[in-house]
């Protein structure tokens with residue numbers, strides 16, 4: 001699997017950590033969001049929203065959104081972090097939604113020029 005990612009991204013890092021923890025090999029494909037590589041035609045074809053992370057399988061299946069990618073990886077690994085029991089699963093969704101929003105905000109803030 002390929003992960004299109006940016007080294008300093010708070011939405012990419014959890015995926016790299018979780019894949020490592022669950023023994024899933026990722027081929028890391030750097031996308032420099034500071035120089036605008038996320039707006040290239042090739043990357044835009046992968047994610048029209050022009051955001052990392054994007055996970056890409058060898059058969060062409062691709063997935064955006066950090067929390068969706070984490071759940072997909074947990075399903076593939078049969079990991080308890082993504083439980084089948086409805087209430088436990090709903091709690092994971094609630095916690096991940098909060099984490100994703102604040103991580104994404106932190107990421108955008110860190111890219112803003114000083115003083116803005």
Ligand SMILES: N[C@@H](CCC(=O)N[C@@H](CS)C(=O)NCC(=O)O)C(=O)O
Nearest residue numbers: 009010011033051052065066104107
């Ligand atoms: N909701 C998305 C947010 C992804 C996101 O904000 N990615 C940032 C890096 S942390 C990005 O690619 N920014 C590029 C840009 O703003 O042009 C997710 O959770 O995956």
